[in-house]
Amino acid sequence: MNLEADVCIVGAGPGGALLGYLLAKKGISTIVLERHTGIDKEFRGEHLNQDGERVLKKYGLYDQVEAAGLLLMERVEYWQHGKVIKTVAPGVGERHVGIHVPQKNLLSVLLRASEPYLNFKLMMGTKVTELIFNELSCVTGLKAMNGKQEVTINSKIVVGADGRFSTIRNLAKMPYTKITHGYDLLWAKILSPTGWEPTIKNALVNGDQLALFTQAGGFIQIGWNIKENSYPTLKRQSCAPFIEKVIEAFPELAETIRTQIRTWDDFTLLKVQSCHCPTWVKDGLVIMGDAAHTMSPTGAFGINCALLDADVLAEVLSEALDKQNLNEAQLKRFEEARRDHTEKLQQQQRVKETTYQDNFADPVLS
Ligand SMILES: Cc1cc2nc3c(=O)[nH]c(=O)nc-3n(C[C@H](O)[C@H](O)[C@H](O)COP(=O)(O)OP(=O)(O)OC[C@H]3O[C@@H](n4cnc5c(N)ncnc54)[C@H](O)[C@@H]3O)c2cc1C
Numbered sequence: 431m432n433l434e435a436d437v438c439i440v441g442a443g444p445g446g447a448l449l450g451y452l453l454a455k456k457g458i459s460t461i462v463l464e465r466h467t468g469i470d471k472e473f474r475g476e477h478l479n480q481d482g483e484r485v486l487k488k489y490g491l492y493d494q495v496e497a498a499g500l501l502l503m504e505r506v507e508y509w510q511h512g513k514v515i516k517t518v519a520p521g522v523g524e525r526h527v528g529i530h531v532p533q534k535n536l537l538s539v540l541l542r543a544s545e546p547y548l549n550f551k552l553m554m555g556t557k558v559t560e561l562i563f564n565e566l567s568c569v570t571g572l573k574a575m576n577g578k579q580e581v582t583i584n585s586k587i588v589v590g591a592d593g594r595f596s597t598i599r600n601l602a603k604m605p606y607t608k609i610t611h612g613y614d615l616l617w618a619k620i621l622s623p624t625g626w627e628p629t630i631k632n633a634l635v636n637g638d639q640l641a642l643f644t645q646a647g648g649f650i651q652i653g654w655n656i657k658e659n660s661y662p663t664l665k666r667q668s669c670a671p672f673i674e675k676v677i678e679a680f681p682e683l684a685e686t687i688r689t690q691i692r693t694w695d696d697f698t699l700l701k702v703q704s705c706h707c708p709t710w711v712k713d714g715l716v717i718m719g720d721a722a723h724t725m726s727p728t729g730a731f732g733i734n735c736a737l738l739d740a741d742v743l744a745e746v747l748s749e750a751l752d753k754q755n756l757n758e759a760q761l762k763r764f765e766e767a768r769r770d771h772t773e774k775l776q777q778q779q780r781v782k783e784t785t786y787q788d789n790f791a792d793p794v795l796s
Pocket residue numbers: 440441442443444445446463464465466473474475476477478556557558591592593594596597598615700718719720721724725726727729730731732733734735736
């Protein structure tokens with residue numbers, strides 16, 4: 431199959447899906463490729479902050495996401511010895527300290543909004559395999575596999591919105607430095623007990639960090655920080671100490687947790703990493719979102735950064751296409767507009783990670 435488009439976006443995560451919609455709305459012919467066949471894929475970040483909320487409101491999408499289902503967090507709490515020792519409430523004039531949006535709700539709204547545009551095409555179950563370059567080393571399209579069918583797409587520009595393990599970044603040989611954070615995350619999801627308030631709760635138990643995130647739909651996500659690469663060893667032992675750790679931190683959940691988390695099969699491992707890419711653009715190619723600046727889960731910035739990237743990139747691409755100039759210097763305007771902000775947030779993430787214990791009165795004894 432041979433297709434043509436002005437822009438071919440690889441990845442229908444929050445960044446790629448919003449960019450696809452914004453370009454389609456501008457009348458730019460756009461193809462979005464997504465390797466998964468559905469949008470209810472593996473767990474990704476699901477908390478929006480004020481930045482993400484603002485971008486969605488700017489394009490009239492927030493109300494639709496709200497209708498699909500979201501939950502406003504009322505406060506962040508820090509717990510020690512089974513009691514709340516510190517609370518962070520919404521700032522003056524703010525309604526929440528974060529919004530939980532199941533990613534399938536966000537993505538379905540973004541992709542559905544693009545559907546009416548005849549200049550927009552979404553290809554699910556389509557995985558990129560190769561970039562196409564012209565004789566001047568400018569990217570002019572890509573090859574992908576849709577099931578067993580090879581698809582060739584000629585486009586004026588390719589956007590890699592394909593996440594932290596970006597294939598596009600690798601195929602374009604764009605350098606990057608992977609940054610590990612000394613910890614990985616174990617997650618488990620439970621049904622919340624009746625009357626559970628929409629909160630984020632943090633705790634420190636014997637020096638180990640754990641957190642509870644209330645989720646839309648009546649769930650609580652539990653996250654345990656574990657030493658980087660320690661999961662295979664841990665898994666050979668009983669998971670009981672992990673279960674007891676949450677119960678010690680949040681005694682009111684004892685019964686709920688004991689009945690719902692029983693074996694390692696109830697846990698999911700997430701390898702934590704971020705990355706630094708010295709350049710996000712090449713002639714005919716841009717990388718954005720986690721592909722350009724992978725964010726760690728700390729502080730829940732990643733989706734929000736991907737949405738902000740899409741907002742800026744839609745303008746830069748529209749102007750570049752108008753000028754018929756898709757070279758690196760023109761595309762660099764996107765990177766110039768977004769790099770400082772994302773790097774400051776990555777820095778904030780590292781500070782939050784290394785000073786987490788300071789939130790607790792007596793971290794040594796806890
Ligand atoms: C455990 C965890 C918790 C987090 N919590 C939060 C949070 O609460 N709030 C927050 O803002 N951020 C959070 N983050 C970060 C956030 O998930 C990411 O920063 C965000 O999803 C990045 O969006 P993206 O669109 O750039 O990439 P992604 O969401 O990673 O989307 C990339 C898409 O590209 C597709 N793809 C990949 N390769 C190919 C290919 N070869 N061909 C076609 N398609 C491909 C993938 O299937 C995927 O759909 C968290 C991250 C983790 C790991």
